[in-house]
Amino acid sequence: MSSVDHYENFPVASWLCPPALRPAVVAVYHFARTADDIADEGPASAAERAQALQAYRADLRAIEAGRQPSARWARVFTPLARELPRLQATLLHDLLDAFEQDLAPPVYRNREHLLDYCRRSANPVGRLLLGLYGVGDARSLQRSDAICSALQLINFWQDFTRDGPNGRLYVPQGDLARHGMAAADVLACRDSPAARALIADLCGWARGLMQEGAPLALSLPGRAGWELRFVVQGGLAILDKIEARGHDSLVHRPALSAWDLPSLAWRALTMRAHHEHRAVTPEQYVQEKAAASGSSFYYAFLFLPPPRRAAITAFYAFCREVDDVVDETQDPGVAATKLAWWRKEVASAFAGQPSHPVTKALMPHAQAYDIRAEHLNAVIEGCEMDLQQTRYLDFPGLARYCHLVAGVVGEVASSIFGRTEPQTVAYAHKLGLAMQLTNIIRDVGDDARRGRIYLPVNELQQFGVKANEILLRSKPWGYSERFTALMKFQAERAHQLYDEALALLPEADRSAQKPGLMMANIYRALLVEIERENFQVLHQRIALTPLRKLWIAMKTNWRGR
Numbered sequence: 001m002s003s004v005d006h007y008e009n010f011p012v013a014s015w016l017c018p019p020a021l022r023p024a025v026v027a028v029y030h031f032a033r034t035a036d037d038i039a040d041e042g043p044a045s046a047a048e049r050a051q052a053l054q055a056y057r058a059d060l061r062a063i064e065a066g067r068q069p070s071a072r073w074a075r076v077f078t079p080l081a082r083e084l085p086r087l088q089a090t091l092l093h094d095l096l097d098a099f100e101q102d103l104a105p106p107v108y109r110n111r112e113h114l115l116d117y118c119r120r121s122a123n124p125v126g127r128l129l130l131g132l133y134g135v136g137d138a139r140s141l142q143r144s145d146a147i148c149s150a151l152q153l154i155n156f157w158q159d160f161t162r163d164g165p166n167g168r169l170y171v172p173q174g175d176l177a178r179h180g181m182a183a184a185d186v187l188a189c190r191d192s193p194a195a196r197a198l199i200a201d202l203c204g205w206a207r208g209l210m211q212e213g214a215p216l217a218l219s220l221p222g223r224a225g226w227e228l229r230f231v232v233q234g235g236l237a238i239l240d241k242i243e244a245r246g247h248d249s250l251v252h253r254p255a256l257s258a259w260d261l262p263s264l265a266w267r268a269l270t271m272r273a274h275h276e277h278r279a280v281t282p283e284q285y286v287q288e289k290a291a292a293s294g295s296s297f298y299y300a301f302l303f304l305p306p307p308r309r310a311a312i313t314a315f316y317a318f319c320r321e322v323d324d325v326v327d328e329t330q331d332p333g334v335a336a337t338k339l340a341w342w343r344k345e346v347a348s349a350f351a352g353q354p355s356h357p358v359t360k361a362l363m364p365h366a367q368a369y370d371i372r373a374e375h376l377n378a379v380i381e382g383c384e385m386d387l388q389q390t391r392y393l394d395f396p397g398l399a400r401y402c403h404l405v406a407g408v409v410g411e412v413a414s415s416i417f418g419r420t421e422p423q424t425v426a427y428a429h430k431l432g433l434a435m436q437l438t439n440i441i442r443d444v445g446d447d448a449r450r451g452r453i454y455l456p457v458n459e460l461q462q463f464g465v466k467a468n469e470i471l472l473r474s475k476p477w478g479y480s481e482r483f484t485a486l487m488k489f490q491a492e493r494a495h496q497l498y499d500e501a502l503a504l505l506p507e508a509d510r511s512a513q514k515p516g517l518m519m520a521n522i523y524r525a526l527l528v529e530i531e532r533e534n535f536q537v538l539h540q541r542i543a544l545t546p547l548r549k550l551w552i553a554m555k556t557n558w559r560g561r
Contacts, residue, residue: 146213311365406436418512
């Protein structure tokens with residue numbers, strides 16, 4: 001692999017760089033590019049390459065001491081000597097260390113081990129450039145390191161088809177083990193569902209690092225900031241290409257082309273507006289995720305004490321993230337890969353290594369509120385069911401789905417709200433089922449647009465409703481007396497579940513469970529509204545206004561029921 005290849009995807013010493021700095025930038029680039037060619041290019045043996053790198057380092061030391069370099073690389077070291085007073089020479093030596101390591105790359109045990117390589121192979125480039133711009137504060141250096149390490153990792157995930165045949169593996173052993181992969185599989189570029197899940201996991205890691213460092217591009221003034229915006233967006237564009245092809249980079253190498261330049265320019269130009277949600281803390285991220293959904297849940301969260309509100313907001317954001325995978329990803333294979341990545345993220349998070357803003361926000365609350373990996377995996381399993389089936393033969397089958405995506409959610413929520421009685425768990429689970437059935441009734445038309453019908457097949461048959469009547473969403477055909485009778489049957493079941501749930505709530509936990517009661521009242525008011533509209537849900541999505549939701553939540557808070 002080329003330790004500076006990642007930088008060639010992006011502008012180097014471009015017109016954005018101030019003229020006064022271009023000679024230094026070009027000198028650093030030629031130094032790194034030539035050293036990389038020594039380590040990688042041509043027919044020389046590993047021993048000959050090592051010897052050449054030693055001679056190359058000797059020339060660097062010569063100009064550091066004010067002596068003339070050898071004639072062998074005079075075109076590199078003569079201009080570099082002129083710029084050396086403006087550069088931190090130890091960073092140049094770090095680059096050479098990385099190139100020497102590439103001659104006999106080790107087996108990378110874990111991500112920290114690989115990041116140590118990035119510290120020497122990529123991070124010096126960013127630090128050298130920041131030094132030229134007179135930027136040296138700790139936060140900027142940290143963000144620069146995150147961007148450069150991300151670029152190096154992106155280059156790895158981009159270059160499987162090049163590195164594999166050369167026997168080079170930059171995937172940590174820990175990641176291979178988690179995905180049930182062997183090093184030989186990657187080196188041989190064997191594509192498989194496990195391989196794609198691995199690459200999705202690795203790309204998520206790189207994207208997280210890039211987003212961590214991206215605020216630097218918005219804080220640097222003038223041309224420096226603009227050039228770094230192109231660098232950041234170029235890296236993210238490669239990740240987007242990998243994702244768009246279902247993470248198949250073991251068999252296809254993604255690359256940027258001239259056709260991507262207008263898109264990169266637009267992304268760089270609008271980066272501040274689009275990056276605001278990324279340049280935030282994990283707590284801010286989940287807050288925005290919850291608020292943006294417009295869900296009834298959000299209005300209930302407002303009345304919780306800050307620690308519990310933070311916990312439920314993070315948990316709800318997790319549910320939204322995995323649900324959005326199914327709703328917003330057209331390719332089922334890509335969606336399955338993303339959900340597999342979330343399973344790995346849950347495992348990593350509970351092992352003390354969360355990488356996504358949602359899990360970073362959630363994990364500090366997991367122990368306090370008994371949030372377990374099995375709860376999060378149940379939600380993921382429910383979303384996986386959406387990829388595997390679009391019909392349910394009977395209500396017990398549908399109830400299993402509702403248990404995963406709603407019943408378990410209710411149990412976790414009741415724990416966060418606060419409970420003292422075991423019976424509260426049964427109340428919360430049944431309430432979750434009631435609310436999920438309300439969602440299903442409300443979303444019959446939206447689900448049909450996606451080719452899904454959650455209403456049990458045997459109940460459609462019971463009321464003489466054909467699946468096509470729902471899928472076509474035709475007013476004169478769909479809204480028959482048979483369809484209305486079917487929907488009334490569904491609504492009666494939901495009302496019965498609400499009543500059964502509320503009857504289970506122990507008086508001792510009623511006060512703590514107010515947020516759940518708020519949600520129950522909001523959802524039940526929605527169900528009543530749908531009934532008033534005579535179940536006209538095929539061509540429209542019936543909803544309560546935000547003001548009405550807030551009023552119901554406030555009224556429940558005052559009355560306590």
